[in-house]
Amino acid sequence: MKKKLFITRKFPTHIVEPLKEYYDIEQWEEEEIVIPREKLLAAVADCEVLWVTLADQVDEELLLHAPNLKLVTNLAVGFNNIDIKALRKRGIMATNTPGVLTNTTADFVMGLLLATARRIPESERYLREGKWKSWYPMQLVGKDVSGATIGIIGMGRIGQAVARRAKGFDMKILYNNRRRRHEAEEMYGFEYVSLEDLLQQSDYVVIMTPYNNDTVGLIGAEELALMKDDAVLINASRGGIIDENALYETLKSGKLWAVGLDVFEHEPIALDHPLLTLPNVLALPHIGSASLQTRTAMLMLNVKALTAFGQGKAPSNRID
Numbered sequence: 675m676k677k678k679l680f681i682t683r684k685f686p687t688h689i690v691e692p693l694k695e696y697y698d699i700e701q702w703e704e705e706e707i708v709i710p711r712e713k714l715l716a717a718v719a720d721c722e723v724l725w726v727t728l729a730d731q732v733d734e735e736l737l738l739h740a741p742n743l744k745l746v747t748n749l750a751v752g753f754n755n756i757d758i759k760a761l762r763k764r765g766i767m768a769t770n771t772p773g774v775l776t777n778t779t780a781d782f783v784m785g786l787l788l789a790t791a792r793r794i795p796e797s798e799r800y801l802r803e804g805k806w807k808s809w810y811p812m813q814l815v816g817k818d819v820s821g822a823t824i825g826i827i828g829m830g831r832i833g834q835a836v837a838r839r840a841k842g843f844d845m846k847i848l849y850n851n852r853r854r855r856h857e858a859e860e861m862y863g864f865e866y867v868s869l870e871d872l873l874q875q876s877d878y879v880v881i882m883t884p885y886n887n888d889t890v891g892l893i894g895a896e897e898l899a900l901m902k903d904d905a906v907l908i909n910a911s912r913g914g915i916i917d918e919n920a921l922y923e924t925l926k927s928g929k930l931w932a933v934g935l936d937v938f939e940h941e942p943i944a945l946d947h948p949l950l951t952l953p954n955v956l957a958l959p960h961i962g963s964a965s966l967q968t969r970t971a972m973l974m975l976n977v978k979a980l981t982a983f984g985q986g987k988a989p990s991n992r993i994d
């Protein structure tokens with residue numbers, strides 16, 4: 675008897691097809707991209723394996739509807755959408771996609787940083803709106819990146835990859851992390867500082883920490899107030915780490931040069947969200963890992979875990 679696998683999105687056929695050797699597969703294939711919650715709860719009733727994206731909440735409620743569930747595979751490295759404790763209580767395993775998206779996401783963070791510093795999207799809008807009449811010295815002037823100080827909050831795999839790239843821009847690199855990274859400090863000259871010092875001293879503050887009980891609302895009004903008046907804030911981790919209301923109020927008061935956000939407290943962000951009214955907010959639809967190669971590699975990492983489980987072996991990339 676094959677195990678039953680439910681997939682919450684339409685994934686590429688050539689990726690899913692080989693799994694049919696081990697699984698009876700059902701997949702959400704409707705035009706509406708996101709499976710409505712009640713349909714998801716009904717779909718998991720008899721499934722043993724669930725393949726989800728970061729936009730699907732796997733919580734107590736879902737688990738109550740999924741008595742046969744043994745494995746949840748997450749198409750993301752971040753797993754704040756999964757209640758790991760609740761899974762553990764029931765002996766359900768979970769896997770994610772670490773490693774394969776590190777460089778792609780770090781490249782993207784540098785892109786976000788350069789785009790906000792140098793007002794690239796705003797300048798393109800200026801051109802398309804027919805505002806470019808001539809060249810003048812202070813036209814759309816930005817803020818230098820080379821030689822500036824970057825403060826990275828969260829020095830995991832991606833944080834370190836961002837720091838290595840920042841070194842190429844001759845930046846001074848400060849970081850804050852739960853654990854000191856002595857080896858990286860010695861090898862690259864990264865400097866460990868308190869969160870307060872990081873916020874006060876950095877020209878660019880980059881959030882790369884996981885989203886959990888310790889980091890929810892980590893950057894609120896008080897922390898924003900500590901930042902330099904012309905600092906840039908970048909978040910390509912998870913939205914809830916920044917208090918969006920406090921961020922809006924801070925920007926509205928004229929503080930901060932710009933903000934680059936790839937993630938939001940509620941995704942997709944509502945088009946009438948106050949942050950979207952501000953010209954120095956660069957808002958993107960959670961595309962940090964979105965290169966063809968990396969998204970394929972992420973899918974294949976999930977396939978590897980699913981294949982192992984289908985063969986009765988321990989799945990790779992288990993979240994412990």
Ligand code: GLV
Binds near residue numbers: 728962
């Ligand atoms: C993307 O946000 C991921 O966690 O992989």
